[in-house]
Amino acid sequence: MYSIAKENLNSLYAAIAGSYDLFMPIKTAGQTNYGFWKEGAEGDIDTLKTIRSGKDAFFPQVEQLYTVNREIVPADVAAGDDAEKAADTPVRTKLKVTPGKLVDQDFVIFGMRACDVRAIEVMDNVFLTDPVDSYYKSRREHGIVVALACHEPEESCFCTVFGVDPADPSKAKADVATWMIDGKLYWKALTEKGEALTAKVADLFEQEDADAKVEEEKSYIEGIAKQLPNAELSLEGWGAGKTDEKFKSEVWDKVYKGCLGCGTCTFVCPTCQCYDIKDYTTKDGIQRYRCWDSCMYSDFTLMAGGQNRQTQLQRFRQRFMHKLVYYPTNNDGMFMCVGCGRCVEKCPQSLNIVKVIKAFAENK
């Protein structure tokens, strides 16, 4: 197995960034979020949870889809090169559509935790099934994911409930698995893309027989994961086919009341993938963009008829029904939550998916 000392990570980042765009956890103004690494940036893979997940790598908060411009058609062209007719031909315009640029260069997502890697699978089911989203697909094809084991999981983590293994990122659908053990990063390529990345930076690595060390680290992490307060959270009663039973439940009325209707949970969530498509009016046309939307917002899915969800109870119910019932119903039982616990940490009113699941279990 390859290894590199923690103090040399900056040269690893620099080497990766020499060949690829490097998207990784970076500390700015006291907080760690994913961003593009450049010389002088403070890479931070010690912080267990970035505030936003790394989903931006494939599904950025804002992206340009295409622009439409109005072009004036010269009178003689419009008149079919007939000079006499041209004088009487009114000015005509035609619309020109320019698609947004697709990602066409490989890039690296470094230090992603197993829960966030699982979240990519969740998004794949949405964006890569028919009709395939070409913007997302191009990023997926070119993204190389380097996953990192969670040395010390925190109490808000409950990924094991969804079958995610925080100890062994090689089980995640990543391209490289890494472990940080005693000041050294251990590196194992898992796919062809991962091998290609490894080859580019192999000079910086040492070769080391570290299988035993990694096994020891895995069992340490597994031991911690078992002690987490929500390790035994039961998903009984949720999943595919529970729409009628859960939708009509009176429990929603008991759990939503503190909700502020802000979008914190949806924006820090690695699996929330709802978006809005809007036009920005330019001088001679529009720019069509998409941006993250939140089912917590009053204008979410608002259409001309005005019949979107009118109450916060309905919005709150939608978010959890989507994650725990609708999505599993449409995706062979797979849940749209990976147990990262960001909502547990960040909800201003301390509401979260764990509390919802527990409230339903208590009010059976």
Place this chain on the structure above:
Amino acid sequence: MQELINRLKELIADGTVVRAIGWKKGDMPYNPEPAYFEKPEDFDNFVYDGFCGANLSKMMIEAAKLEGKTAVCLKPCDTYSFNQLIREHRVNRENTYIIGVGCRGKLDIEKARKEGIKGIKSIAGVDIEGDGDVTFDTIYGEKKMAYKDLMLDRCHVCKGKDHVIFDEVIGESKDTADADRFEEVIKIEKMTPEERFAFFKSELSKCIRCNACRNVCPACSCRKCVFDNTKFDSQQKANVDSFEEKMFHIIRAFHVAGRCTDCGECSRVCPEGIPLHLFNRKFIKDIDTFYGEFQAGKDPEAQSPLTDFTFDDLEPKDAVGRGDK
């Protein structure tokens, strides 16, 4: 806490109020949630401890429209927000029964996380009475922190232990101020314009526009916010660059100027840890300087300097350009 629970149950039982708003025990030792309580058994989950930082006054806008009176638990600083809501005709005082609850400073779990405390199983020493250290029992061993070191930033500039409006008070309060309220503002004023720009750029570029600051803010009580308007692109759902979020925050700060009580909820709830209160506090400092000391929410009858007119008012030309000096 038991005295508070008993009294709330009593108020419901004797028909004074129909329901109460307080905090419900969380599933972690640090995450109680604002909640309604009606039946005696609802109170089995009632909690009031150091982690009950949420300001419940804004919930009364909706609660006071319900049939029958609602009791609400307000800490001393929360009562300023409630007064301000009365001033703006946003809450029905007649339909509200205010229990002033004691406070010895509220806690911020992020402070513990910053100290590397994680894997928390239980926390001791956060009860409303008591004055010892806070002890964390974690998967990674026992950790201790002084209560003071775990307090929300806003509690270090506490407005005092008195409730400015209440029907009754239960429990003792403590003035926890140990810092100057305007110290951080003065620090920023002393920066060069370039430094100041860089500071706000690095902070506000973290904004994810989740709107938590706006939705929690008792001064943000518009029925329809301009930023929720689906017309005219005023929603600003997308940005040209990450710093464009400054527009949202600057507009919001101007809109709450003279009305912000400095309750600190914006900074408490920001998932990105942006010190949003600094904008508001700068306005408060300027108002104090130009119009004489004024605390929004202290007196619901008092005129706010920004909506009042006197012949002694500062001329705009005297305020503009002072940054050049």
